[in-house]
Every structure is written in C-alpha cells, then in structure tokens.
Amino acid sequence: EIVLTQSPATLSLSPGERATLSCRASQSVSHYLAWYQQKPGQAPRLLIYDGTNRATGIPARFSGSGSGTDFTLTISSLEPEDFAVYYCQQRSNWPSFGQGTRLEIK
Amino acid sequence: QVQLVQSGAEVKKSGSSVKVSCKASGGTFSSHGITWVRQAPGQGLEWMGGIIPIFGTENYAQKFQGRVTITADESTSTAYMELSNLRSEDTAVYYCARDYEHIATEWGQGTLVTVSS
Numbered sequence: 464e465i466v467l468t469q470s471p472a473t474l475s476l477s478p479g480e481r482a483t484l485s486c487r488a489s490q491s492v493s494h495y496l497a498w499y500q501q502k503p504g505q506a507p508r509l510l511i512y513d514g515t516n517r518a519t520g521i522p523a524r525f526s527g528s529g530s531g532t533d534f535t536l537t538i539s540s541l542e543p544e545d546f547a548v549y550y551c552q553q554r555s556n557w558p559s560f561g562q563g564t565r566l567e568i569k
Numbered sequence: 570q571v572q573l574v575q576s577g578a579e580v581k582k583s584g585s586s587v588k589v590s591c592k593a594s595g596g597t598f599s600s601h602g603i604t605w606v607r608q609a610p611g612q613g614l615e616w617m618g619g620i621i622p623i624f625g626t627e628n629y630a631q632k633f634q635g636r637v638t639i640t641a642d643e644s645t646s647t648a649y650m651e652l653s654n655l656r657s658e659d660t661a662v663y664y665c666a667r668d669y670e671h672i673a674t675e676w677g678q679g680t681l682v683t684v685s686s
Contacts, residue, residue, distance in 0.1 A: 497672055499614075506664055506676035507606075507614065518674065519570075550614055554671035557630060558604075558616040 465489055467551050467561035475569040482538040484564045486551035491531045495555040498527055498536045501563075502547045510549075511536065543568075571596030573603075573665050573677035580683045586653040589680045591665030598646035599623040602668030605639060605650045607661040608679075615661075619668050620648060655684045 466489040476482055486496065494514040499507040509518040511527035514534060524539045538545055546568050551561040576590040591603060604619030618629035622641035629637055633652070641648045648665060663680045666673035 499673070506666075506679055507673070508676070509672065509674055512672045552614075552616075552673075558671045560614040560616065562613050 465492060465553050465556050465559055467553055467559060469549075469551060469561035469564045471564060472562075473565045473567060475567050476541055477569045478541050478543055480541050482536075482541055482545070482566060484536040484538075484549055484566070486529075486534045486536070486561050488532045488534075488553060488555075492553040492555035494530050495553055496527075496529070496534045497552045497554070498525075499550045499552065500545075500547050501550065507550065538566075541566075571598075571601075571667055571675050573667065573675060575663075575665060575677040575680045578681040578683070580685060581655050583656055583684055583686045585655055586651060587655060587682050588649055588651040589663050589665075589682070591648045591650070591677050593646040593648070593667075596667075598641075599643050602670075603639075603641060603648040604666050604668035604671070604673060605637075606664045606666060606673065608664070609658070609661040612661075616671075617650070617663075621668075622648070652682075655682075657684050657686065660684045 468487045470485045498511040501507040515527045526537050528535045548563045548565050550563050572595050574592050581587050599622040602619050602621040605617040620627045620639045638651045665677040667675045
C-alpha cells in the first residue's frame with residue numbers, strides 16, 4: 464500500500480497570499496497524483512490530475528508540480544473561496560488518499 | 570457534464586446491510602467507471618472500489634473484499650454499492666464518483682450511513 468503524507472496539517476494564510484501544500488509518497492507514483500478540494504458539507508472536487516493538469520473549469524491560480532515521490536499544489540493568490548481541505552490521491556497502485564491539509568483564514 | 574445523484578441517508582443496525590444508489594444523467598454512463606469513496610465523520614477519504622459498466626468488471630479494496638458489492642444497471646444509468654455485516658466503524662458519508670482510470674472526476678452529493686447497535 465502506498466502511503467501519502469501531506470504537510471502541513473493546517474496552513475493559516477490571508478487572502479491574496481500564496482499557498483504551498485505538499486504531498487509525499489512512500490514510494491514512487493510516477494506522475495499519477497491528483498489533488499482535490501473539499502469544503503464543509505460538500506463532496507470533494509477534482510482540481511489537478513496526473514501531477515500538473517488542471518481539471519475542467521479550475522482557475523489558473525491552482526497549479527500542481529512534482530513527480531516520483533514529492534508533489535506540490537500551489538495556489539498563487541488566495542481567494543476567500545479557496546479556504547478548504549485539500550487531499551492528494553495516487554493512482555499508481557490501488558488508489559489512496561493523503562490525510563488532508565486544512566487551509567484556514569489567518 | 571455528468572451529474573450523479575445519490576439516494577438518501579440511511580440508519581442501519583449492526584450486522585445488517587445497506588445499499589446506496591447513484592444515478593447518472595447528462596453523460597455516457599456505460600463507458601466510464603463509477604467508483605465509491607467513503608469518509609468517516611471528521612476523517613479523510615477512503616477508496617472502496619468501483620465498476621466499469623460497459624465491461625461489467627468490478628474491483629475492490631482488499632479491506633472491503635467479501636463485504637462490498639458494486640453493481641450497475643445500464644438501463645437506468647444507476648450504480649449501486651451494497652455493504653454487508655455493518656459495524657459502527659462503517660458510519661460514514663459514502664460518495665460515488667465518475668472514475669476515469671482511478672481519477673474521480675465528478676462526484677455525487679454523498680449519502681450518510683449511520684450504523685447503530
């Protein structure tokens with residue numbers, strides 16, 4: 464089983480700031496990593512797939528990078544609606560998710 | 570773009586079974602997979618398994634082997650997830666999602682299943 468470890472657990476930032484979220488895999492997942500956003504009481508929403516590809520309708524301020532075991536989700540300038548929980552997910556092996564990073568308003 | 574609408578909340582007794590439905594509209598049902606992901610209260614996401622309706626092939630997480638059955642009815646564009654021998658730790662929100670090679674592209678609204686003793 465591939466374990467994904469996200470850091471930090473909680474990130475406190477202000478609107479307009481840049482957010483950098485990390486996801487580390489216990490073994491290489493090549494580029495097969497996705498990022499999802501989840502707001503309270505809602506289903507997750509796909510943001511990024513295969514490391515760097517934005518899903519349909521996702522704003523350009525969201526970008527993904529990385530390969531192998533280390534991945535990053537960057538939000539270039541935070542909007543009020545971006546404060547949520549973010550999960551990474553690998554599909555190199557049986558799918559698994561990270562434990563999530565909570566992005567909160569400072 | 571496909572929309573997935575799930576059945577309503579359920580309250581079940583320990584040891585019983587629950588069957589959750591997921592109806593697709595606005596897209597091609599059979600050619601894409603449907604996967605199920607669950608989320609216990611205040612916890613993260615767990616990938617349970619899925620089905621590709623056009624092939625009728627299912628795959629399940631080892632953790633749920635023998636307890637979960639995922640099926641699909643192409644005539645009604647509906648997928649089902651049945652979980653048996655329920656225990657308290659199965660209390661969770663269960664989501665269906667459209668699955669493109671294990672990328673969950675669109676999600677249902679979720680179904681809360683509460684297991685009580």
